[in-house]
Amino acid sequence: MSESRRQVLEMLAAGRITAEEAERLIAALERDVPEVVEARPAVKRKYLRVMVDSDEPGQGPVRVNTRVPMQLLRAGVKLANLIPPQARAQVDRALHEQGIPFDMSGINANNLEEIINQLEELTVDVDVDEKDQKVKVKVFCE
Amino acid sequence: MIPVAGAVRLGESRVQGFRLPIPFILLWLVLAIPLALLTPFLFIAFLVLGLDPFESVGALFRVLGALRGTQVEVVNESLSLLVNIF
Numbered sequence: 001m002s003e004s005r006r007q008v009l010e011m012l013a014a015g016r017i018t019a020e021e022a023e024r025l026i027a028a029l030e031r032d033v034p035e036v037v038e039a040r041p042a043v044k045r046k047y048l049r050v051m052v053d054s055d056e057p058g059q060g061p062v063r064v065n066t067r068v069p070m071q072l073l074r075a076g077v078k079l080a081n082l083i084p085p086q087a088r089a090q091v092d093r094a095l096h097e098q099g100i101p102f103d104m105s106g107i108n109a110n111n112l113e114e115i116i117n118q119l120e121e122l123t124v125d126v127d128v129d130e131k132d133q134k135v136k137v138k139v140f141c142e
Numbered sequence: 143m144i145p146v147a148g149a150v151r152l153g154e155s156r157v158q159g160f161r162l163p164i165p166f167i168l169l170w171l172v173l174a175i176p177l178a179l180l181t182p183f184l185f186i187a188f189l190v191l192g193l194d195p196f197e198s199v200g201a202l203f204r205v206l207g208a209l210r211g212t213q214v215e216v217v218n219e220s221l222s223l224l225v226n227i228f
Contacts, residue, residue: 060219071208
C-alpha cells in the first residue's frame with residue numbers, strides 16, 4: 001500500500017474526511033500513478049553484417065554477404081593502438097594521400113565503446129538502379 | 143578463446159558444393175612448437191620495436207579469439223565461396 005493511500009485511510013479512520021471524500025481522493029491518487037513501463041534490456045548486437053548485391057555488365061550478378069563479430073572491431077582497434085606513433089603517422093599520411101582523412105590516434109580505448117555503441121544503431125541502405133548497373137548495399141548490426 | 147575449427151564451401155553457384163571442415167586446432171598445435179622456440183627472439187624483437195611483448199601477444203590473441211563467428215560468402219554466376227570460422 002502506498003504512503004498516500006495509507007494517509008487517506010488514516011484520515012478516514014480519524015473521521016476527518018467522509019467515506020465519499022476518501023473514495024474520491026483514492027481515485028485521484030490512482031489517476032496520478034504513472035504507468036509502469038517495463039524497461040527492456042538493451043539488445044547487445046554481436047555482428048556487423050555487410051550485404052552487397054550487384055549486377056554489372058560483364059560481371060554478372062555478384063552477391064557478397066559478410067558477418068563480422070563486433071568483438072573483432074574491439075580487438076582490432078586495441079591491436080591498432082599498439083602501433084608505434086611513427087608508424088601510425090605514416091599510416092595516417094598514406095590514408096590522406098588516398099583521400100581518406102582518417103586519424104588513427106582519434107580512436108582509443110576511451111571512445112572505442114562509444115563508437116561501437118553508435119555502430120550498433122547503424123543501418124545503411126544504398127540502392128543504385130541505373131540502366132547498366134544495379135547495386136544494393138546493406139550494412140547493419142544484428 | 144581462439145577459433146578451433148572452420149569450414150570452407152567452394153562450388154558452383156547453383157549446386158550445393160561440399161563443405162570442407164578446417165580443424166584450426168591442429169594448426170595451433172603444429173604452430174605451438176616453433177612459436178615456443180621463437181618466443182625469446184620475438185620477445186627481443188618486441189622490445190627493440192618499443193612494444194610491450196605481453197600486451198602485444200595479448201592483443202593478437204584477442205583478435206584471433208574475436209574471429210569466431212566470422213562468415214564471408216561470395217556468390218557470382220558460376221562460383222560460390224563460403225568461409226565460416228567457429
